[in-house]
Every structure is written in C-alpha cells, then in structure tokens.
Amino acid sequence: MSTNERLLAALVRLTSGNSQVNTTAGRVVFVESAEHADFALGLGDCPEDVVFTPEQFEGGISEPGDELFAGDGLFVYTQDYLSTPFLAVAGPTIVRMTGQEDHRAFLEDADLARSRGEFVEQLLNPSVFLADQCALGSTHLCGAPALLRLHIRASGEVCTSPGGSVLGTVESTVDELEAAAEVRAGDVCLNGVVDASDVDAARAERPWLSRYLRTLDVLRGLRAQGRAGYRVSGFGGRLVGTLPALDEPADAPLLLWNDSEHLLCDTATGRLFRLGADAARLTELLLVTGSGDEALVLAREHLDLADAVVADALGVVARHFEQAA
Numbered sequence: 001m002s003t004n005e006r007l008l009a010a011l012v013r014l015t016s017g018n019s020q021v022n023t024t025a026g027r028v029v030f031v032e033s034a035e036h037a038d039f040a041l042g043l044g045d046c047p048e049d050v051v052f053t054p055e056q057f058e059g060g061i062s063e064p065g066d067e068l069f070a071g072d073g074l075f076v077y078t079q080d081y082l083s084t085p086f087l088a089v090a091g092p093t094i095v096r097m098t099g100q101e102d103h104r105a106f107l108e109d110a111d112l113a114r115s116r117g118e119f120v121e122q123l124l125n126p127s128v129f130l131a132d133q134c135a136l137g138s139t140h141l142c143g144a145p146a147l148l149r150l151h152i153r154a155s156g157e158v159c160t161s162p163g164g165s166v167l168g169t170v171e172s173t174v175d176e177l178e179a180a181a182e183v184r185a186g187d188v189c190l191n192g193v194v195d196a197s198d199v200d201a202a203r204a205e206r207p208w209l210s211r212y213l214r215t216l217d218v219l220r221g222l223r224a225q226g227r228a229g230y231r232v233s234g235f236g237g238r239l240v241g242t243l244p245a246l247d248e249p250a251d252a253p254l255l256l257w258n259d260s261e262h263l264l265c266d267t268a269t270g271r272l273f274r275l276g277a278d279a280a281r282l283t284e285l286l287l288v289t290g291s292g293d294e295a296l297v298l299a300r301e302h303l304d305l306a307d308a309v310v311a312d313a314l315g316v317v318a319r320h321f322e323q324a325a
Contacts (some may be wrong), residue, residue, distance in 0.1 A: 004071040010050040011061070011068075011076060014149050015094050017134035017142060017161065018190045031152040032060065036202055039170040040152055051263070061094055062151075062162035081106055087122045095123075096131045097163060103194045106136065107202055117236020123216050126224035130216065132161055135190035137210035138203045138251040144181040144188050147174065151319050163193040208234070210250040214267040218254055221270065230256040239284050242302045246288040255284050260291065282314055 001009070014028040026048025031040035037053040040218040044051045057070035064080040077093045080104035084095055097103050113119050122128055134142035143149055151159045154212045156170045158177060165188050181188055187196045203209055215232050222230060233239055233255035234248060239262075254265045262280035264273040275283060281303060285295035295314055 002072075002131060004074040007071045007074055008052075008076070010052075011092075011094070012129050014050075014052075014151075015061070015096075015129055015131040015161070017132045017140075017144075017149065027148050028052075029152065030061065030152045032062075033154040033156075035150075036152050036156055036170050039145065039152075043147070043174070044151065064096070064098060084122050084128075085120055087128075089122060089125045089127050091127060093125075093128050094131055097136070097190060097194055099193050100198065102194065103190075103198060103202070107206070110206065110209060113212060113215075113235050114206075114208065114234065117231055119216065119219065119235075120235060124219045124223055124228075126220050128212070128220070128259045132163060133213050135187060136196075137201055137213045137250075138207045139210040140213065142189065145178060147177055147181065150177075159192065160189045164189045165192045169266070208250065211248070211252075211254075214250070215254060217268075218256070218265050222256075229258045231258065232256050233284050233287070238288075240281050240298075240302050243284070243298065245289065248287050252287050255280060255287060286314065 010028050014030055027044060028050045029040045029043050030052040031037055031054070034054045037055070040051050040053060043049075049310060052070070057068055059068045060066040061068050061076065061078050062079060064083065066078040068074075068076040068078075069078070075091050076237055076238065077091060077165050079087055079095050081095055081096045082105050084105075087093065087095075097106065109120050109123075119221055123130065130136070134140045134144070141237055144164075147160075149160055151164070152170065153159065153162075157166045158170065158172065159166055160181065167177045167188070172180075187199055206212075211234070214233060219230060219232070222228065231237070239255065239257060251267060254267060256263045256265065257280060262275040262277060264275055264280075264283055265271070266273075282295070283300075285298045289295045289298065295309060299314070
C-alpha cells in the first residue's frame with residue numbers, strides 16, 4: 001500500500017465513525033493546530049494508530065469547501081450533504097452533515113432508495129465517503145467510547161468529529177474523554193450540528209438505515225470494479241415481486257442482481273457469491289425469513305413449486321453457504 005493509499009484509508013476510518021472499520025486498524029487522530037500536536041501524538045500508542053498533525057498536511061476536513069493536501073499529491077475535498085446531487089467528483093471527497101437541513105436531505109434520499117430503489121448517483125462514486133455513519137445508521141457500532149477517532153480543534157477542544165459534541169480539551173485525561181464519549185455513543189459524533197432527538201427519532205422510525213448505508217458501501221465497491229446497474233432486494237422491490245413487506249436484519253447479506261448476474265454479498269467481509277436465478281430467489285426467501293421452514297411456506301405461495309422440490313433446493317442453497325462460511 002502506498003503512502004497516499006494508507007493516508008486515505010486512515011481518513012476514511014476517521015470520518016466514518018464505524019467501529020467495525022476502525023477496530024482492526026487502530027486509532028486515528030486529526031489535530032488542527034501544531035500547538036496541540038504533542039497531545040495528539042500521545043494518544044497514538046500502537047503501530048496501527050495514525051495521527052495527522054499540521055506538519056503532515058495543509059488545509060482541513062471540517063467545513064464544506066475545505067481541501068486537504070497530504071502525502072505525495074493526495075487531495076481530499078469536503079462537502080456538505082445538500083450539495084451531493086450537484087457534486088462533480090474530482091477526487092476523494094468527504095460528505096458531511098453540517099446541520100438539520102443536511103440530515104433531512106439524507107433521510108429523504110434514504111426513503112427514496114428504500115421505496116423506489118433510486119440512489120443518489122454521487123454516493124455510489126468510489127471516491128465519495130459519507131461521514132459519521134455511526135450516528136446516521138440504526139445499528140452501526142460507534143467507536144467513540146474507545147476513542148477510535150478524535151478531532152482536536154484549533155481551540156483545543158476534543159471531539160470525535162467536526163460535527164460532534166465536545167468531549168473535553170487537551171487538558172483532559174484519556175479516562176475523562178472516554179467517560180464523556182460513553183454517555184451518548186453514536187449521538188456524540190453528530191449532535192454538535194444535528195439535534196440528538198432528531199437523530200434518535202430517525203433511527204427509531206427507520207430501523208433499516210444501517211442496511212441502507214451498507215448497501216451504499218457495496219454498490220460503491222462494485223462501481224470501483226467497473227460493475228454497475230444492480231438492483232438490491234428490499235430497496236424498491238424484491239426479486240420475488242409478490243413477497244409481502246418483510247424486513248431482514250440490518251446485518252443480513254445483501255442480494256443484488258442486474259441483467260447478467262445475481263450476487264449475494266456478505267456485508268461484514270465484503271465477499272461476493274454468484275448465484276443462479278432460481279437459487280437467488282430461494283436465497284431471498286431465506287434472507288427475509290431467517291428460517292428454512294418459513295422460507296418453505298413462502299416458496300409454496302410465491303414460486304408455485306412442490307414442497308419436496310423447494311425443500312431439496314433450500315437444503316442445497318443452505319449447504320452451499322455453510323461450506324463457504
């Protein structure tokens with residue numbers, strides 16, 4: 001991995017807020033002012049930690065329009081969410097919630113994706129990274145209590161992100177910062193710019209928000225491979241079009257398809273499995289029910305197949321994925 005790739009990966013961990021991303025890669029600290037560099041460097045206590053100090057970069061990542069210059073020609077841009085549909089992506093871009101209007105627009109776009117399968121094109125660009133997903137998602141784990149990411153303002157205030165609430169200052173101890181972050185894990189990463197009650201209400205009303213965010217990640221990853229035009233089960237419809245309205249768990253695999261292939265993606269590992277059309281339909285029934293017996297009932301009702309045929313086929317599909325772990 002080149003220096004620029006390593007720095008960009010650290011910036012993605014820094015902005016995402018997802019502890020499932022951060023835990024295996026160490027703590028990331030961004031400090032705006034050189035006078036607080038020693039404090040920031042003191043927070044990096046293992047080889048996997050990354051600390052950004054003003055000696056290593058120019059610019060910033062906090063406000064819309066900010067540009068960060070680091071490494072060997074790495075340019076990272078920052079934009080507000082409302083500007084996303086009009087964004088001409090010229091390179092790595094962080095998209096932030098900067099206020100209530102941004103958050104409302106995010107929810108409207110998520111609702112549109114859920115009901116009609118229409119995703120904001122720019123959010124599928126492999127160079128666009130949505131910030132503070134731990135606060136946006138319904139079940140995303142937050143790395144705040146373990147201080148897996150920190151942003152130290154020029155004033156000396158310490159936050160998990162530019163839009164987060166203040167945890168303390170450079171005069172605070174690590175224990176004090178951890179205690180402050182523990183109070184509202186997730187909300188603490190965004191409630192400096194978005195009211196915490198609005199964030200909580202949105203997640204309660206839309207328990208599928210984390211699934212939406214993971215879908216964006218998967219579609220973005222496929223775009224990076226030059227693969228596009230996929231529909232996603234549960235977003236705008238189902239492969240088995242007559243299925244009743246049922247919700248999979250947020251962390252269940254994603255079923256995707258286009259005119260040429262059907263794919264199942266394990267969102268935890270990113271692994272992709274190619275399926276035949278019939279196996280994909282049966283897999284969809286397993287995903288929405290989580291039960292072979294319930295999937296059998298749905299298959300009888302919606303696929304017009306004999307019980308023995310369906311039971312045998314479901315067994316083959318289940319064994320295939322067990323063998324693939």
